[in-house]
Amino acid sequence: MISSIYIFKILLSYLGVEYEINQLSEINQEFTNKLESYNQFIKHTQKDEDYLLGQSAVISRYISNNHNFSGKSLQESARVDDIVESVLEIIEEYVLPIINSNIINEEITKLLCTHFNDFENQLSKSTFSAGDSTTLADLYLFILYDITLRYLENHGHLAHHFNEKYPHLERLKLHFLSNKSVSEFINSNNINSQSSQLII
Amino acid sequence: MTTNKPSFSYFKVLVLGQLPRFTLNYFGTDFTDNYVESIDDEFRKTLKFGQLPLFVDSDGFRLTQTDAICKYIAAKHDFLGKSIKERAIVDETIAAVHDDVIIPGYKVGKGVEDKKVIDTIISRHFTTFENVLAENKFIAGGDNYTLADLYVFVAYHYYKHLGHSEKFQNKFPHLEALQAHFESNKGIAEYIKNRPDSGRGI
Structure with a gap:
């Protein structure tokens, strides 16, 4: 299973931040109370992808703000928000249904491709998706593209949707994979069609 | 560059459209509020991902995600917190x-x-x-x-x-x-x- 921690690990790896991951086997009442006193609006169910998506973006954004990775101007920052929200919607509406059901739906894949076309078009006009340097928006686009490709790579009949159609997204992917920490982390997490579940 | 009034487009239902509408109105923004009945094919082509809401600022800057729109407007008015x-x-x-x-x-x-x-x-x-x-x-x-x-x-x-x-x-x-x-x-x-x-x- 790929969890929301996947995004943080890639982000922290890319930014070169040392971190410690505390994995919990359960959320007990004491822990819940502690979180709520810090304004965490947590759910007691592990199945609510909407919630996990929203909150993972909040934490990613906080880390990014600490490392000047959220855009240099008001408009850049707004573009970052726009793209991050869009990517999470796409993951929820198209990628999660494919991966969690383990059924490749040609129709959903075509819709997914229309979104990739939009992002590709954007990146063809500018090296970065939101401004003149790499931001969290680029990282989210990379994760969306990379997870989708890795998951679908064992489904040859869908290769025609992706083969050499997205050179700018490929360039973005190569940029992030050229980061030693990121590539090491991704290669140590074998993400493909054998992954039974994805919760970002 | 021509400067127009900002505009916001969404359906009549409150749900997500109310968040940017409340935000814009709270700051007394002079904007064109478009209550959309339906999205025809021509309009859909102009929308990122073919979806509403859509906010277009006076300089032509476009945003399509509810929370991104609200945060952008709030940021312009120093309304996002100090730290x-x-x-x-x-x-x-x-x-x-x-x-x-x-x-x-x-x-x-x-x-x-x-x-x-x-x-x-x-x-x-x-x-x-x-x-x-x-x-x-x-x-x-x-x-x-x-x-x-x-x-x-x-x-x-x-x-x-x-x-x-x-x-x-x-x-x-x-x-x-x-x-x-x-x-x-x-x-x-x-x-x-x-x-x-x-x-x-x-």
């Missing part, structure tokens, strides 16, 4: 209100979600908001109102609009005060008074 941590709590509140309060409330109103969800949301989210306000005065914990307060107000106002007022009675004095604060704002008062009825109550 990185305060801004993070604003983000956290925005995500909670949008995903865990507004959307489920809309789904219940539409009849596609069990009504029991409302009680859970009131006991979990609105109680948490009330406790935070009792302790901090402001949702993000700083020394002034932020977009987090506005979002919580919109959620509270929306649930009353959806017909859940009796569930709130005498339970949330700080949320009542928050509502009174925002509804005393001229732009918000006019928006509430003049917004068209969607005919669907949602």
Whole structure:
């Protein structure tokens, strides 16, 4: 299973931040109370992808703000928000249904491709998706593209949707994979069609 | 470069469109508010991902995601918190209100979600908001109102609009005060008074 921690690990790896991951086997009442006193609006169910998506973006954004990775101007920052929200919607509406059901739906894949076309078009006009340097928006686009490709790579009949159609997204992917920490982390997490579940 | 009035486009239903509309009106923004009946093919081609809402600023800058629009407008008015941590709590509140309060409330109103969800949301989210306000005065914990307060107000106002007022009675004095604060704002008062009825109550 790929969890929301996947995004943080890639982000922290890319930014070169040392971190410690505390994995919990359960959320007990004491822990819940502690979180709520810090304004965490947590759910007691592990199945609510909407919630996990929203909150993972909040934490990613906080880390990014600490490392000047959220855009240099008001408009850049707004573009970052726009793209991050869009990517999470796409993951929820198209990628999660494919991966969690383990059924490749040609129709959903075509819709997914229309979104990739939009992002590709954007990146063809500018090296970065939101401004003149790499931001969290680029990282989210990379994760969306990379997870989708890795998951679908064992489904040859869908290769025609992706083969050499997205050179700018490929360039973005190569940029992030050229980061030693990121590539090491991704290669140590074998993400493909054998992954039974994805919760970002 | 031609400078036009900013514009906002969304359907008549409140759900997500009300968040940018409340935000724009709170700041007294002079903008064109387009209440869209339906998206035809021509219009859809101009939309990123073919979806609404759409905000176009006076310089032509376009945004299509509800929360991104609200944060952009709020940032222009220094309404996102003064520190990185305060801004993070604003983000956290925005995500909670949008995903865990507004959307489920809309789904219940539409009849596609069990009504029991409302009680859970009131006991979990609105109680948490009330406790935070009792302790901090402001949702993000700083020394002034932020977009987090506005979002919580919109959620509270929306649930009353959806017909859940009796569930709130005498339970949330700080949320009542928050509502009174925002509804005393001229732009918000006019928006509430003049917004068209969607005919669907949602």
